[in-house]
Amino acid sequence: MALIPGANHLRDHRLKRGGGLLTLALLLGLIFFFKHTKIMEFLNSKDIGSWSAAFIFIVLCVVTYTYSFVYAIKSRSKKDADSRRNGALHYAYKRFSANSLATFSAYLIVLMFIVAFLAPIIAPYDPHLINDVINTRYLSPSFTHLFGTDSLGRDLFSRALFGARISLSIGILSVLISMSLGTIYGAVAGYFGGVIDNILMRFVDVIMAFPIFFLMLLLVGVFDASILMLILILGFTSWAGTARYIRGEILSLREREFIESSRAIGLPAHLIIWHHLIPNALSPVLVSATLMVGGMIMAEAGLSFLGIGLRPPTPSWGNMISEGQEAVFTGWWIAFFPGLLLTITILSFNLLADGLRDALDTKTLMRKYV
Amino acid sequence: MLLGIASLVFFIIHIAPGDPLDMLINQYQRNVPSPETIEAFRIKYGLDQPIHIQYFKWLQNCLAGDLGESFRYHRPVTTLITERIPFTIQLTFLALLFDALFGILLGIISAVKQYTLTDKIISVGSLIIYSIPGFWLALMLILIFSVNLGWLPLSQTRSLDYDLLSGVDQFKDRLMHLILPVFVLGIASAASTARYLRSRLLEVLNEEFILAARARGIKEKAVIFSHALKNALIPIITIYGMSLPFLLGGSVLIESIFSWPGMGSLAIEAVQNRDYPLILATTMMGAILVVLGNLLADIMYAIVDPRVSYDT
Numbered sequence: 001m002a003l004i005p006g007a008n009h010l011r012d013h014r015l016k017r018g019g020g021l022l023t024l025a026l027l028l029g030l031i032f033f034f035k036h037t038k039i040m041e042f043l044n045s046k047d048i049g050s051w052s053a054a055f056i057f058i059v060l061c062v063v064t065y066t067y068s069f070v071y072a073i074k075s076r077s078k079k080d081a082d083s084r085r086n087g088a089l090h091y092a093y094k095r096f097s098a099n100s101l102a103t104f105s106a107y108l109i110v111l112m113f114i115v116a117f118l119a120p121i122i123a124p125y126d127p128h129l130i131n132d133v134i135n136t137r138y139l140s141p142s143f144t145h146l147f148g149t150d151s152l153g154r155d156l157f158s159r160a161l162f163g164a165r166i167s168l169s170i171g172i173l174s175v176l177i178s179m180s181l182g183t184i185y186g187a188v189a190g191y192f193g194g195v196i197d198n199i200l201m202r203f204v205d206v207i208m209a210f211p212i213f214f215l216m217l218l219l220v221g222v223f224d225a226s227i228l229m230l231i232l233i234l235g236f237t238s239w240a241g242t243a244r245y246i247r248g249e250i251l252s253l254r255e256r257e258f259i260e261s262s263r264a265i266g267l268p269a270h271l272i273i274w275h276h277l278i279p280n281a282l283s284p285v286l287v288s289a290t291l292m293v294g295g296m297i298m299a300e301a302g303l304s305f306l307g308i309g310l311r312p313p314t315p316s317w318g319n320m321i322s323e324g325q326e327a328v329f330t331g332w333w334i335a336f337f338p339g340l341l342l343t344i345t346i347l348s349f350n351l352l353a354d355g356l357r358d359a360l361d362t363k364t365l366m367r368k369y370v
Numbered sequence: 371m372l373l374g375i376a377s378l379v380f381f382i383i384h385i386a387p388g389d390p391l392d393m394l395i396n397q398y399q400r401n402v403p404s405p406e407t408i409e410a411f412r413i414k415y416g417l418d419q420p421i422h423i424q425y426f427k428w429l430q431n432c433l434a435g436d437l438g439e440s441f442r443y444h445r446p447v448t449t450l451i452t453e454r455i456p457f458t459i460q461l462t463f464l465a466l467l468f469d470a471l472f473g474i475l476l477g478i479i480s481a482v483k484q485y486t487l488t489d490k491i492i493s494v495g496s497l498i499i500y501s502i503p504g505f506w507l508a509l510m511l512i513l514i515f516s517v518n519l520g521w522l523p524l525s526q527t528r529s530l531d532y533d534l535l536s537g538v539d540q541f542k543d544r545l546m547h548l549i550l551p552v553f554v555l556g557i558a559s560a561a562s563t564a565r566y567l568r569s570r571l572l573e574v575l576n577e578e579f580i581l582a583a584r585a586r587g588i589k590e591k592a593v594i595f596s597h598a599l600k601n602a603l604i605p606i607i608t609i610y611g612m613s614l615p616f617l618l619g620g621s622v623l624i625e626s627i628f629s630w631p632g633m634g635s636l637a638i639e640a641v642q643n644r645d646y647p648l649i650l651a652t653t654m655m656g657a658i659l660v661v662l663g664n665l666l667a668d669i670m671y672a673i674v675d676p677r678v679s680y681d682t
Contacts, residue, residue, distance in 0.1 A: 206378070209664075211656045213619025214637060218379065218653055221641030298503050302623050305505050306638055325509055325627070332513055339506030347501035354497070 005068035016097065020107050021068055024114070028061050035121050042120065053120040060114065095359040102355020105348035112345060116164040123158035141333050148333040150323055159315040160338055166316050167345065170231055171297040177235025179289045182242025187273045187281075189243070190250030201247065207240040216299060221308045230309055234296050242285060249281035283360040287353050294349035301342055317342045379653050380425060428650075440640075440648045447651040450636065455655065458625070458632035461551055462617050466610065468556030473563025474603075480564065481571035482594060493568070496561035505623040508554040512627070515550065523547050551628045555620055559613055566609060570602040577601075604675050611667025615660045 005025040009018030032039070042054035097103050115122060141148040147156035189200040207215075219233045253259060254277070262272050303309030304318025305325075312319055317338040324335025440447050480492040515521050523546055574580065575598050583593050622634035629635070633652055640648035 209615075209657050209660050210653070211615035211618040211660055213616070213622055214653050214656045217622065217637060217641055218649060221638075222644070222649075294501065301503055302505060305623065306626055308638070308641065321506055321509065328509065328513060328517060335506065335509050335513075339503065339510070342506065343498075343502045346503070347498060350497055350501050 005064050008068060008072040016103055016107075020110075021064060024060075024111075025064055025068075027111075027114075028057070028064065031057070031118065031121060032061075038121055050120045053118050056117045057121060092359045096355055099355045099358060101351050102358075105351040106355070108344070108348045109352060112164060112348070113168060115161065116168050119158075119161040119165050123155075123161045125155035125158045141337075147337040148331060150320075150327070150331075150334050156320070156334065156337060159320060160317070160341055163315045163317045163320060163338060164341065164345075166227060166310065166314070167297050167300060167342070170227065170234065170300045171293040171349075173231045174234035174238070174296045175289050175292045177232065178237075178239040178292065179242055179285060181235070182239035183246050183278060183282075183285060185239065186243035186246030187250050187278055190247035191254060191269065191273050191277060193251075193254075197247070201244070204240045204243050207237075208244070212237055213299065213302070216303060217306070217308060220303050227310065227314075230300060230303070234299060238292065238296070242288065245288070246278075246281055246285065249284070250277050253277055253280055287357045287360065290349055290353035290356055294346040294353075297342065297349075298346055377425070377429075379650055380428065440645050443645075443648075447647045450648065451633070451651055451655055454631055454633050454636045457630060458618075458621060458634065461548075461555060461625070461630065461632060462614075462621055464548065464552045465555035465559070465617060465621075468552055469560040469563055470610075471560075472556070473560035474567060474606075476560070476564040477567025477571065478594070478599065481568045481575070484572060489568075492564065496564045499561040500558055500565070502558070504554050504558055504620050505627055507557075508550065508624060508627045511550055511554065547628075551624050551630060555617065555624050558620070559617060562613075563606065563609065567602060567606060570605060571598060574598045574602045604671070607667050607670050607674065611664045614663035615656075618656055618659060 004022075006018040006021030009015075009021060012018075039054045039057060042050040045051055147160060150156055150159070185200065185204075189197045189204075215237050216233060219237065220230060223229055223233070259272060259276055262276055300309055300316070301318035301321070304311075304316045305322045307319070307322060310316040310319055312323070320338040321335045321342075324331070324333075324338070327334050440450060443450060476492050476496065480489040483489045516523060575594075580593060580598055583597050584590075588597075618634070621632065622637060624630065625632045625634035626638055633655060636648070637652040637656070639645070640652055
């Protein structure tokens, strides 16, 4: 039993996790079965992208098997483990897993990340490969080309996989930048108050008054848009809302007694902010960060769609849709599939955020997208 | 504050790499202008001077209401913008109207029928709609209604034979061209309005004055419409004020898809051509619209909610 990943979870009626593990193991097995020559080849290759894909594949295999093996051994003393779990986080986790829609989207997101990271291994064709344009362009979806081919005869399924990689990494990294910036900025403004607060918040007001998409458009258009630049720009234009929110939260926390007592024992400001204020204001930030990942992915796609973000040879869902717009009379599939993937991705992040909000029991948060 | 925004933008675009002249030279690929012409152009638009002098000159003109002349169109920026802005306002206003109509209606229905199938369909449906990128939705709708069914026009604000049509047909023609852009722009925000109103309304319905109203034997309809809804709608006004930047951002994409000659497409052209005065002017107009929207929301708030007063 212990040799089949997830089997022990299923035996213990932990169906979701067991099913997830089993699916993951099956997926990895299938990939290995069909693509093992490619993986071996990638392990010896000097290209960092392909090498890391192969490396991540192996790490994933190891993690999946070790996790279920350790669980199989440990599950004999299950009762002890259960009695130890009763922190606030455990309750949040319980509430979260009761929400099946949110759990499902969490699994979907994990799956998407895995597929995106393994894109070079899974992709059936080279996303940039162009040969024999006349015979291979505008092929409608079939088993040889799952999503069809575009105007240059490139395989859209492979391009979509590589696009997923770009979209997801841009989404996550830009949100990381924006959240850390916004949290620290808001915490400093809220903690010190007075003149500092006033100056800092006026700056936030200025940024908030911009139509954010205009600002992104401007920056991305004026600076040359590489992936790194895009991440930085998206991150640095969207932190104002978080800063304002955190400031409000900190202002009310600051008056609480435990902060007063930390100040009384002479804790320096940066430690109070870092150890007491930010952790207490963090759960709504987590929710809005999850919401924002969807928004960022949408913004990147929008910019690339306009031809201002990532430019064509680089596959991105946005510029694939824009290529589809040009070919709207010849091939509906060119724009349809990338957009569908985009929608599913954003929807999963929104559902996940919904689930997190209910689980963490934060006040109703509302954020509109870019 | 507007001045702050404008100055920020001014410095960003001047610090950024790339020269507007490169773009201009690219335009004349066949007969490249002589170095003298380029120099003359530089002097004409003041690009030969150091940045701080350019900045103060621009600021001075700006305060006098002169936003400069577009590098590409060789026309004053103010006329370019006044030509384009009515189209954008038309689009966003109608989208807001659509949003208000459907969003509020669906929000009420799903709050009143909480936990029924209708509620679930509306809630999940609005979450899905809210997650669909507007530009993709627009493209798919064009594909269905314009390309395959041929019911609605592809793009632009009016048909090619517009001038030949009679008065009523002209109006109809414009309306047909408006349907898709307004629908796409409005539906996403309608979905979020519905979601927000639902949660607000449920909160209000739990309050004691609702219980009191019901106890007095007031009909359920009256309780919901004249007691609960009034209170739930107040924060919606702020949401509308706040959603204006996003609506404008969305209209950039929608305008580009439907070749709608509004501010959004002007802004894209400006950025692509590095047309400094035009970039500055469009971003400033965007910011002005947002500030106006917020102001309007504040005023509406004071009118609707008697508890708010700005005297203090």
